[in-house]
Amino acid sequence: MSGMDKCKLMIVDDHDMVRAGLRTYLMLEPKFDVIAEASNGLEALRMLRNSAPEERPHLILMDLMMPEMDGVEATRMIMKEFPELKIVMLTSFLEDEKVVAAVEAGAVSYVLKTVSAEELIYALSGAVKGMPVMTADVSQALTRGLRQRTTQGADEGLTEREREVLLLIAEGQSNKEIAEELHISIKTVKTHVSNLLMKCELEDRTQLAVLAHRKGWVKTG
Amino acid sequence: MSGMDKCKLMIVDDHDMVRAGLRTYLMLEPKFDVIAEASNGLEALRMLRNSAPEERPHLILMDLMMPEMDGVEATRMIMKEFPELKIVMLTSFLEDEKVVAAVEAGAVSYVLKTVSAEELIYALSGAVKGMPVMTADVSQALTRGLRQRTTQGADEGLTEREREVLLLIAEGQSNKEIAEELHISIKTVKTHVSNLLMKCELEDRTQLAVLAHRKGWVKTG
DNA sequence: ACCGTACTCCGTCTAGAGACCGAGGCCCGC
DNA sequence: GCGGGCCTCGGTCTCTAGACGGAGTACGGT
Numbered sequence: 125m126s127g128m129d130k131c132k133l134m135i136v137d138d139h140d141m142v143r144a145g146l147r148t149y150l151m152l153e154p155k156f157d158v159i160a161e162a163s164n165g166l167e168a169l170r171m172l173r174n175s176a177p178e179e180r181p182h183l184i185l186m187d188l189m190m191p192e193m194d195g196v197e198a199t200r201m202i203m204k205e206f207p208e209l210k211i212v213m214l215t216s217f218l219e220d221e222k223v224v225a226a227v228e229a230g231a232v233s234y235v236l237k238t239v240s241a242e243e244l245i246y247a248l249s250g251a252v253k254g255m256p257v258m259t260a261d262v263s264q265a266l267t268r269g270l271r272q273r274t275t276q277g278a279d280e281g282l283t284e285r286e287r288e289v290l291l292l293i294a295e296g297q298s299n300k301e302i303a304e305e306l307h308i309s310i311k312t313v314k315t316h317v318s319n320l321l322m323k324c325e326l327e328d329r330t331q332l333a334v335l336a337h338r339k340g341w342v343k344t345g
Numbered sequence: 346m347s348g349m350d351k352c353k354l355m356i357v358d359d360h361d362m363v364r365a366g367l368r369t370y371l372m373l374e375p376k377f378d379v380i381a382e383a384s385n386g387l388e389a390l391r392m393l394r395n396s397a398p399e400e401r402p403h404l405i406l407m408d409l410m411m412p413e414m415d416g417v418e419a420t421r422m423i424m425k426e427f428p429e430l431k432i433v434m435l436t437s438f439l440e441d442e443k444v445v446a447a448v449e450a451g452a453v454s455y456v457l458k459t460v461s462a463e464e465l466i467y468a469l470s471g472a473v474k475g476m477p478v479m480t481a482d483v484s485q486a487l488t489r490g491l492r493q494r495t496t497q498g499a500d501e502g503l504t505e506r507e508r509e510v511l512l513l514i515a516e517g518q519s520n521k522e523i524a525e526e527l528h529i530s531i532k533t534v535k536t537h538v539s540n541l542l543m544k545c546e547l548e549d550r551t552q553l554a555v556l557a558h559r560k561g562w563v564k565t566g
Numbered sequence: 567a568c569c570g571t572a573c574t575c576c577g578t579c580t581a582g583a584g585a586c587c588g589a590g591g592c593c594c595g596c
Numbered sequence: 597g598c599g600g601g602c603c604t605c606g607g608t609c610t611c612t613a614g615a616c617g618g619a620g621t622a623c624g625g626t
Binding site: 138139140141142143144145146147148149189216237238239240241244293294295296298326327328329330331333334335337338 | 359360361362363364365366367368369370410437458459460461462465514515516517519547548549550551552554555556558559
Binding site: 298299300314317318321327328329 | 612613614615616
């Protein structure tokens with residue numbers, strides 16, 4: 125896009141009031157034009173698919189935590205179908221893993237919701253050009269998260285079934301309970317657990333449960 | 346306050362943009378007048394203390410999660426010093442424990458950030474009269490949280506030593522490792538673990554680890 | 567046809583977990 | 597002094613967890 129055009133924005137956040145706040149923020153900068161809003165990732169994706177190319181936004185302000193489809197997953201899918209779009213991730217919390225996941229998914233920038241209007245506009249202006257604008261704490265989280273990833277990177281070598289078992293372990297269930305819940309024998313559960321321990325390089329189920337909670341793989345964590 | 350007066354509001358939230366959104370929400374209803382804003386509980390408390398009684402707000406819209414002092418703690422302290430104020434808790438997440446804590450601290454209502462402007466104004470109008478306005482999911486969370494509290498309310502019947510052991514279990518350590526770290530014998534560790542299981546009404550160390558993470562008793566959780 | 571991966575199940579075996587019993591030392595309040 | 601709570605340690609016992617080896621099925625790619 126040329127420097128004189130208006131930059132078309134899409135806001136994706138499940139909180140009405142956050143969207144309202146963003147709109148007032150963006151009113152300060154006339155070059156940004158909010159042309160669409162969605163309340164979750166899936167809705168955003170559908171809106172993009174159902175719109176003509178010239179109607180699509182240039183930039184998407186995407187919340188990280190949303191129902192239906194979260195920001196990381198939505199970013200991944202949107203970047204696959206519409207790689208020309210720039211996505212800025214917006215979030216309340218600064219979690220190392222999430223920052224890494226967002227950047228890996230294709231987000232240009234990662235902005236905390238504590239930003240002022242000026243800071244946000246600065247970050248968006250950079251993002252339009254594909255330039256990430258990160259505050260010091262975000263970039264620290266990014267490097268910290270990457271370092272953790274490489275040292276204990278056993279994130280996704282897990283089977284679907286193994287992930288199921290892991291989640292149940294993280295709920296505090298015994299092998300017997302897991303076997304009943306999944307309709308398999310205890311022996312099979314033990315096999316899965318052994319494989320999990322081997323892949324994650326841990327020693328017992330308690331450490332698996334701790335890992336799952338630390339990584340945020342379990343809901344009520 | 347009489348029905349004709351304007352209702353003076355204070356907004357407490359660490360996110361600039363949420364405050365901006367709330368202001369635009371409240372512009373729809375002229376009887377509400379936002380007279381003050383704070384970005385955390387401590388700041389709100391200080392503002393109240395440094396203001397004359399006639400300058401103080403009638404109603405406070407308080408975010409739950411904030412730096413410095415969170416919404417529950419702030420509510421507790423504000424209600425102690427200014428019991429005539431009504432406080433509406435505002436949050437992104439529906440956690441049973443938090444709802445109970447908020448109500449116990451003295452909040453009139455508990456509102457999710459997903460509300461629309463109309464719903465928020467309705468809730469605030471009720472809160473002014475001291476009437477809690479809860480959506481179905483919030484009241485469900487409240488009753489669920491209260492039930493959990495009574496059934497497994499063994500939050501603080503734990504000994505100092507037991508808490509130490511619990512934290513190490515929540516780190517994924519074995520009895521032997523815990524014994525070495527605390528310089529006691531394995532037998533003693535087993536005693537503490539048994540007492541923990543009895544007091545928390547759980548069945549094994551993995552469930553203890555899960556409990557500790559769920560309750561947020563461990564840092565990297 | 568062959569190989570690789572995922573999922574399933576079986577038996578055996580060892581070490582740890584946890585229950586249940588008891589006991590001694592310590593400190594504090596009655 | 598005496599009781600009670602906390603921390604400590606011991607023994608015995610049962611059961612689960614997990615390791616290890618083997619094996620069958622199914623599905624998909626080469």
